[in-house]
Amino acid sequence: MKLDYLKIANKKFNSRLIVGTGKYKNMSECSKAIKISGAEIVTVAVRRVNISDRSKPLLMDYIDPKKIMYLPNTAGCFTSTDALRTLRLAREIGDWKIVKLEVLGDKKNLFPDMIETLKSTEVLTKEGFKVMVYCNDDPLMCKRLENAGASAIMPLAAPIGSGLGIQNKTNIKILRHQTKVPLIIDAGIGQASDAVQAMEMGCDAVLINTAIAKAKNPLQMAESMKYAVISGRKSFLSGRIEPNLQGSPSTTKKGLI
């Protein structure tokens, strides 16, 4: 079989599961879950160093950025200005060029502000960033992002952290058809079957945080998501049978007594 890998901005990855590092009980659980999930890319956020309490553990002490690629994000940014500032700082920490852009527009549902998102994508790509863009599932806006040079289109399946699964399958199918760069479902996955569905629809990867971090057993859920993504991908590549309303016996009639 031909080797199947995920390629983002000319970097190859074996795993098609990207994992977020937020919301875990502690750093140790987070790093264990990542290991079990087999993820090669993890999203990370940029925040102020706590200058009064230096005893707090650092993410880099638990997850080695030399072994697992950090994907800096702009979580919590509601304007293009804030998002750009955050990612420029992220790049400065350690020469990160592949980044996740998310510019939120609504504090309750956390839907992206697509106007600000598009503006930021244009600026960042000109500055040499490889931008993976969190976006809504509107095919027109996604096309614009792709034309602006986005390195990956990352539509939500449902609101961030909602666990509702893929709400608009038609749009995701349209996106699959039109998108030339990696198409990654970001946000809204709740359980393994949601991840399988995304992969069976031909998405290139899924990004999961809350569904793993907030599961009753995060480590087991991390493993479950790992296999869901592999299973869904293989199912997609295998070419499913045509659905049929009639039955079709699995056993030949030949030799029937």
Place this chain on the structure above:
Amino acid sequence: MNKKNKIKIVVNGKRLTVNLKFSLENLIEKLKTPINKVAVELNEEIVDKKKLKKIILKNKDKIEIVHFIGGG
């Protein structure tokens, strides 16, 4: 304490008083910040980490020191 020899700066939103001619490098050392794990901003401009020694802080300078934390 002779106030003439001191300046007031703001680091990550917190007020600090440091000596005159205090460099950004002195500040990073004072805070025991692992420089390879952070980025530094001075008055909203990103600072080249190789030049920290040459940058002498002025009164009312605003410094941001950021790092990576868990996030989705």
